[in-house]
Amino acid sequence: MRKLIFTTLFSFCLSTLVSGWVTYINLGVAPGFLQHWFRAFIHAWPIALITAYLLSGPIHSLTHFILERNHVK
Incomplete structure (x- = not known):
């Protein structure tokens, strides 16, 4: 259960940031930015969670x- 909660939260945060960044890179802050970001996030999060x-x-x-192998603790 811990692994599922951790990966859900982590993938949510990562998908939010990366989809927002890529949407910004592709569109800038243009009209409809939030709708495009949300659509990108909805597509990214399930894949990020599974991965x-x-x-x-x-x-x-x-x-x-x-x-x-590198004797680091």
């Missing part, structure tokens, strides 16, 4: 491997 949930374990293991 974060599925890859958190392997990324955690890879991080552990890198740190152990």
Whole structure:
């Protein structure tokens, strides 16, 4: 349950920031900006949530491997 809550909150924050930034890069602050941002967010968040949930374990293991190999604690 902790993993699901964490990945949901993290992916929400990341999707909000990245979709807003990319929308801004593509359109600037133009009329309809918020509607375009919201549409981008709605498409991005489910993918970010699934990706974060599925890859958190392997990324955690890879991080552990890198740190152990370099003797970092």
